[in-house]
Amino acid sequence: MTTTTGTTATATAATPAVGTSHTRMEGRAKVTGAARYSGEIPFAELAHGWLVLSTIARGRIRSVESGPVLAMPGVLAVLHYGNAPHLEEVVGLFGPNPVIQVFQHDRVPHVGWPVALVVAETSEQAREAADALVVSYDQEPHDVAFSAGHPGMYTPDNTLMLLAETEKGDIETGLAASAVVVDEEYTTPEEHHNAMEPHAAMARWDSGRLEVVDSNQGAFMVAQDLAKLFSLDPASVRVRSEHVGGAFGSKGSTRPQTVLAAMAATVINRPVRVVLTRRQMFSLVGYRSPTAQRVRLGADADGRLRAFDHQAACLTSTVHQFVERSAAYGRVMYDADAHHTVNRVVRLDVPTPSWMRAPGEAPGSFALESAMDELAERCGVDPIALRTRNEPDVGPVSGLPFSSRNVLGCFEEGARRFGWADRDPRPGVRREGRWLLGTGTAAATYSAGVAGSTAAVTAEADGTFTVRITAADIGTGARTALTQIAADALEVELGRVRVKIADSDFGQAMLAGGSMGTRSWAWAITVAASELRAQLALTGDIPPEGITARSNTAEAVSALEKRERHSFGAQFAEVAVDVTSGEVRVRRMLGIFAAGRVVNPLTARSQLIGGMTWGISMALHEEAIRDQASGGLANGDLAGYHFAANADVPLIEADWVDDPDTHDPTGIKGLGEVGIVGAAAAIANAVWHATGVRHRHLPIRPDRVL
Numbered sequence: 261m262t263t264t265t266g267t268t269a270t271a272t273a274a275t276p277a278v279g280t281s282h283t284r285m286e287g288r289a290k291v292t293g294a295a296r297y298s299g300e301i302p303f304a305e306l307a308h309g310w311l312v313l314s315t316i317a318r319g320r321i322r323s324v325e326s327g328p329v330l331a332m333p334g335v336l337a338v339l340h341y342g343n344a345p346h347l348e349e350v351v352g353l354f355g356p357n358p359v360i361q362v363f364q365h366d367r368v369p370h371v372g373w374p375v376a377l378v379v380a381e382t383s384e385q386a387r388e389a390a391d392a393l394v395v396s397y398d399q400e401p402h403d404v405a406f407s408a409g410h411p412g413m414y415t416p417d418n419t420l421m422l423l424a425e426t427e428k429g430d431i432e433t434g435l436a437a438s439a440v441v442v443d444e445e446y447t448t449p450e451e452h453h454n455a456m457e458p459h460a461a462m463a464r465w466d467s468g469r470l471e472v473v474d475s476n477q478g479a480f481m482v483a484q485d486l487a488k489l490f491s492l493d494p495a496s497v498r499v500r501s502e503h504v505g506g507a508f509g510s511k512g513s514t515r516p517q518t519v520l521a522a523m524a525a526t527v528i529n530r531p532v533r534v535v536l537t538r539r540q541m542f543s544l545v546g547y548r549s550p551t552a553q554r555v556r557l558g559a560d561a562d563g564r565l566r567a568f569d570h571q572a573a574c575l576t577s578t579v580h581q582f583v584e585r586s587a588a589y590g591r592v593m594y595d596a597d598a599h600h601t602v603n604r605v606v607r608l609d610v611p612t613p614s615w616m617r618a619p620g621e622a623p624g625s626f627a628l629e630s631a632m633d634e635l636a637e638r639c640g641v642d643p644i645a646l647r648t649r650n651e652p653d654v655g656p657v658s659g660l661p662f663s664s665r666n667v668l669g670c671f672e673e674g675a676r677r678f679g680w681a682d683r684d685p686r687p688g689v690r691r692e693g694r695w696l697l698g699t700g701t702a703a704a705t706y707s708a709g710v711a712g713s714t715a716a717v718t719a720e721a722d723g724t725f726t727v728r729i730t731a732a733d734i735g736t737g738a739r740t741a742l743t744q745i746a747a748d749a750l751e752v753e754l755g756r757v758r759v760k761i762a763d764s765d766f767g768q769a770m771l772a773g774g775s776m777g778t779r780s781w782a783w784a785i786t787v788a789a790s791e792l793r794a795q796l797a798l799t800g801d802i803p804p805e806g807i808t809a810r811s812n813t814a815e816a817v818s819a820l821e822k823r824e825r826h827s828f829g830a831q832f833a834e835v836a837v838d839v840t841s842g843e844v845r846v847r848r849m850l851g852i853f854a855a856g857r858v859v860n861p862l863t864a865r866s867q868l869i870g871g872m873t874w875g876i877s878m879a880l881h882e883e884a885i886r887d888q889a890s891g892g893l894a895n896g897d898l899a900g901y902h903f904a905a906n907a908d909v910p911l912i913e914a915d916w917v918d919d920p921d922t923h924d925p926t927g928i929k930g931l932g933e934v935g936i937v938g939a940a941a942a943i944a945n946a947v948w949h950a951t952g953v954r955h956r957h958l959p960i961r962p963d964r965v966l
């Protein structure tokens with residue numbers, strides 16, 4: 261089923277492109293190697309920077325012994341706090357961001373903090389010199405031990421536009437009055453994203469402008485940050501990121517390598533490239549905080565919730581506060597007269613965590629959708645029936661109506677296709693040789709946000725159209741989806757539209773994040789396209805420079821009616837558990853989603869399957885181990901950090917039900933993150949169904965199964 265219903269008046273071309281599968285516009289360029297990534301574009305006179313990271317978890321840099329290294333072959337400069345140019349403070353979404361104010365002081369807040377950049381003629385020379393650089397420290401005692409009961413745990417003021425804590429009714433009274441109570445703790449470990457294309461940036465000065473080629477999710481944001489850091493006129497900074505090989509949130513903020521490339525290019529007055537290694541990515545590009553979550557559910561005998569309490573704890577660094585908002589999930593999904601959610605955080609001597617696919621909802625849904633399964637078991641109610649019984653009419657915390665909410669449609673369609681009706685609810689009774697078999701389900705949701713953006717659409721003299729927007733295609737197919745949207749908005753064939761993205765000179769636009777990109781960009785393109793059509797209707801010939809219409813949706817977006825806007829889904833998993841080896845194999849997964857209007861079924865399905873695959877990884881494999889003694893990771897590389905490989909990924913199907921959102925001008929909701937939400941819980945619930953044992957701590961490693 262594909263969703264073609266929308267409310268925009270623009271999709272009236274005889275053969276609308278939106279809703280039809282299209283392969284990626286840049287697919288051929290990518291598979292033939294013609295598409296270049298930021299670390300691959302040649303520049304004359306290019307020098308190479310190599311980062312040196314701290315080896316201690318807390319203290320001060322005593323000395324950076326540059327002398328011997330400067331005498332090594334090809335070395336051009338060694339930058340560090342003692343000689344780096346001044347950088348201004350950048351105030352980001354979470355306040356001042358010292359993470360990108362590199363080399364401004366001698367303090368070391370965690371293992372893997374940037375302490376020096378060695379610049380040399382070649383990358384190999386830079387690396388060799390960086391390895392040889394002696395940095396000495398005055399070390400201080402550190403604390404990297406995360407637990408919910410940590411004495412430093414606090415409730416933050418807010419967690420980026422969301423309240424840290426919400427409360428209505430009296431939880432204790434509600435629990436006391438409940439026939440059935442679930443009160444359990446769930447934990448998820450520190451998890452990392454490590455995109456196929458490592459972070460890389462090249463910077464150079466060109467005719468008085470700082471020109472940067474960078475791998476990021478939002479070129480305009482990076483350009484703004486660089487302008488601020490280096491006290492430059494924003495118009496004199498240009499950032500481009502034409503092709504990006506994965507990001508998942510790790511490229512949703514300006515990162516140190518970009519700042520350092522710009523700093524080094526300024527100091528040595530040559531183009532400089534800085535590429536991160538995979539190991540460096542484990543401390544420099546953000547990660548998912550470990551979480552410890554207590555869920556208390558009180559219900560009547562039939563499973564109807566009376567009391568709902570979700571208390572989530574996470575960590576952040578000592579320099580910057582990022583909160584993994586695991587407890588926000590229940591503010592959308594489940595209601596009760598007594599309802600409490602809180603996200604707490606503790607500052608430790610660790611790298612600053614950051615956005616990682618479905619930040620908050622991914623770990624939050626593991627805890628809550630596992631707890632709902634436990635409640636279903638204790639009430640003797642089918643897990644889908646339990647969720648049906650607890651469907652809220654309005655936002656449980658906000659009281660606002662939903663723009664659309666088709667959770668039950670997802671469960672209905674999913675149950676039919678998965679074969680749920682035949683399920684024997686008893687755990688631990690299905691055996692196939694040495695395997696115990698089980699099935700599980702979970703709900704999913706992720707917010708459908710939108711942000712004001714600008715776009716320009718040009719009617720060219722040759723009858724084609726050019727769209728310019730500072731969107732980013734991080735591998736998702738965004739460029740292709742936007743071409744489809746533009747073609748429909750212009751009422752022309754796809755082949756006549758060219759979409760140019762990822763150039764900060766195109767102006768402000770939402771970054772590729774928060775599942776907000778496509779919706780935000782589509783809105784801006786649609787407005788500009790309709791303005792252009794109005795202009796063309798009044799014009800005869802198109803001049804050689806074309807006719808351009810521009811849009812800025814900031815006002816329209818802020819005037820949007822307040823509603824609960826989210827994508828939803830239902831996840832299903834079948835697992836086999838070998839009780840002699842502890843191995844868990846996922847046999848099949850099915851995810852059915854309600855995600856508004858689907859622009860390109862082909863790339864949409866890929867996104868959802870990608871998220872579900874990550875859910876398998878989260879459930880069974882991923883776990884970064886922080887060594888208490890050193891404060892660093894014991895497995896901070898792709899040899900030690902396990903994740904799902906092809907052989908771990910069985911038949912996965914993702915599809916969607918109709919979800920017309922008549923309260924949104926684009927009808928689009930976004931599906932970049934919802935695919936991972938609930939996936940780990942569905943697998944954990946299936947493991948319980950197979951074995952009769954609950955797994956409340958991820959990952960479900962063989963040694964935990966035994």
Ligand code: MOS
Nearest residue numbers: 509616617773774
């Ligand atoms: Mo997404 S974690 O907002 O890039």
